[in-house]
Amino acid sequence: MKVFMAVCMLAVAVRLAAAIVVPSAAPCALTVGFYNGKCGNVSVESVVYDTVKAFLDADKSKGAALVRLLFHDCFVNGCDGSILLDNSTTNPSPEKFAGANLGIAGLDVIDAVKAKLETACPGVVSCADIVVFAGRDASRYMSNGGVNFDVPAGRLDGIVSSSVDAQNTLPDSKADIGKLIANFAAKGFTPEELVILSGAHSIGKAHCSNFDDRLTAPDSEINADYRDNVLSKTCKSAPNPTLANNIRDIDAATLGDLASYVVPAVGGDYLDNSYYKNNKNNLVLFNSDWALVGSNATLQHVNEYAENGTLWNIDFAQALVKLSKLAMPAGSVRQIRKTCRAINY
Ligand code: HEM
Structure with a gap:
């Protein structure tokens, strides 16, 4: 305990001195309101929210991208900003190069937030925390406030980012239920939490591949209509095109008779429990989505969340908080990057 406290205090001291590397094995406990009073008179979480809102007002597709970014950052070696790192001479193949990260986006939003915060208080706010705040704020925005929660902060940035790690760790959309359950269990998540988190596929889009x-x-x-007249036609229309995850976000002409299955939402592209209703109608995109109704271990939860959207909002928020607490491996080098796309030298 004493060692933990000592290292944790060192981390705080290093943050305050705006120095760079914290070579510690034990991270500080994450706390809600961690940045209160740490950035002059600037509210760090307000800067993140205002920036995310401005980007999403201009382009709502960035909302889904930011929710996925949180998942993909935190699932691979903990929430450490590793998804943001560009390739470099010392690291030619970072996480973002993995096939499982195809379509990853929203990094421009993170860059914009980081630039503002580095101007206001250099060396204080980690990229890892910005990813988590932005994912939280995007969830709130995309659900019209339905998913709304406090998230603890105080993460530091890692220096490791490997496309091989990402490919080996992130779930595969073509996996069966056994693999999906094992994949989430490896990170401490139950089959129910797999069902809860998969509800994020009520927004966004995916590539045909x-x-x-x-x-x-x-x-x-x-x-069959969805398969032959929507998925097949889309995939033939261009080289690896994208299609909306939720039938609600497909245009009516393409949907034809399937339009009667659409679960309406305010404003479209809306983060809600429609995913579970679509799933019960065999109208979801990935095998990994359908797999949740193909197994008794998960079907009961699909039924529960299809019935109760308010419960899903609450449970999704809790699951995101749990995701956001996934930590870097013990002994990892930690720092607060100057720019989110490169480690500090
Ligand atoms: C159950 C395991 C999961 C699998 C196999 C999976 C797989 C995928 C795939 C293949 C895509 C499409 C990428 C593309 O082609 O561009 C996607 C999109 C997406 N995923 Fe997942 N995912 C899973 C869980 C999650 C979780 C836990 C979240 C967040 C909590 C999430 C959020 C999203 C979002 C929001 C999109 C749309 C992204 C965009 O439009 O930019 N997914 N997912």
């Missing part, structure tokens, strides 16, 4: 296995799935696993 991530759902082309569904073009040949049997009628028992996918609505």
Whole structure:
């Protein structure tokens, strides 16, 4: 305990001195309101929220991107900003180069927040915390306030980012239920939490290469009209095009008769429990989505969240907080990067 406190205090002292590297094994405990009073008279969380809101007002697709960014950063070696790192001469293949990170976006939002905060208080706010705050704020925005929660902060940035780690760790959209459950269990998540977090697929889009296995799935696993007239046609329309995750966000002409299954939402592209209703109708994009109704371990939770959107909002918020607490491996080198795309030298 004494060692933990000593290292933790060192980290705080280093932050205050705006120095760079904290070569510690034990991170500080994360706390809600961590940055209160640490950035002059600037509210760090307000800067993040205002910046995210401005970007999303201009382009709502960035909302889904930021929610996914939180997941992909935190799942691979903990929340450490490693998804943000560009390739360099010393690290030619960072996480963002992994196939599992195809379509990753929203990094411009993180850059903009970081630039503002570095101007206001250099060396204080980590990129890892910005990713988590931005994912939280995007969830709130995309759910019209339905998903709204405090998230603890005080993370530091890592210096390791490997496309191989990302590929080996992130779940595969073509995986079966056994693999998905094992994949989430490896990070301490239950099958119920797998179901809860997958509800994020009520927003955003995906590339054909991530759902082309569904073009040949049997009628028992996918609505045939959706498979043949929406997924197949989309995939033939261009080289690896994208399609909305939620049928609600597909234009009516493409949907045809399937439009009767659309779960309406205020403003479209809306983070809510429609994912579970679509899933029960065999109208979800990935095999990993459908797999949740194909197993008793998860089907009961799909049914529960299809029925109760308010419960899903609460449980999704809790699951995101749990995701945001995934920590870097013990002994990792920690720092507060000057720019989120490169480690400090
Ligand atoms: C259950 C395991 C999961 C698998 C296999 C999976 C897989 C995928 C894939 C393949 C895409 C499409 C990427 C593309 O083609 O561009 C995607 C998109 C997305 N995923 Fe997941 N995902 C999973 C869980 C999650 C979780 C836990 C979250 C967040 C809490 C999440 C949030 C999103 C969002 C928001 C998008 C849309 C991104 C955008 O439009 O920019 N996913 N996911």
